Amino acid sequence: MTTGRVEGISTYSKSCMKCGMFYRYQEWDEGLHNLDDHIILSVHLCLTIRNALQRHTAVSRVVEIIEATEGVSFPNKERVLQGYLHFKALTEHDYNFA
Template identity: 95%
Template sequence: MFYRYQEWDEGLHNFDDHIILSVHLCLTIRNALQSHTAVSRVVEIIEATEVVSFPNKERVLQGYLHFEALTEHDYKFACVSCGYSPAVAVMDLHKKGVFNMPWAK
């Protein structure tokens, strides 16, 4: 029997039993993306600051996206095509069709 250790209460996000990200790192990446900073840049900054090497940046991105997929989000935007609370939000693909707009449930 396989058991995947996944304990967010302890601050860890297990992506694939080889890449384990801290929840703090995932939240840092989220905030960086919201201020238009790429995940690879965040990884480069941490590598330079801490003098450590990370796994492949693409794997870190996949681990982060896995974290986001498991996270509950409170959407505060609308899509011109989909309306409020779209079932799927595509990162940076339909930038012109999405805009910030407060809404009430």
């Protein structure tokens, strides 16, 4: 599992035979969440962000910590947040508010 930055990943999409609209199938077997073919987050990173948010730590702080630890730069923090929110919208989990 990784929370760092990885490059050189290929993505695939399909198109509707009736209207021609392109869509991406969300398959998490490989441990990746594809936001828009440009922002692809590891499921591990999404779960790390979820745990950080539950402990009142901002997504931007999580990204800054990983950037400092791994020595790499991430995409815009707002785009990482959008990717996480997209992941969250597609997941089912229990809410345990304290």
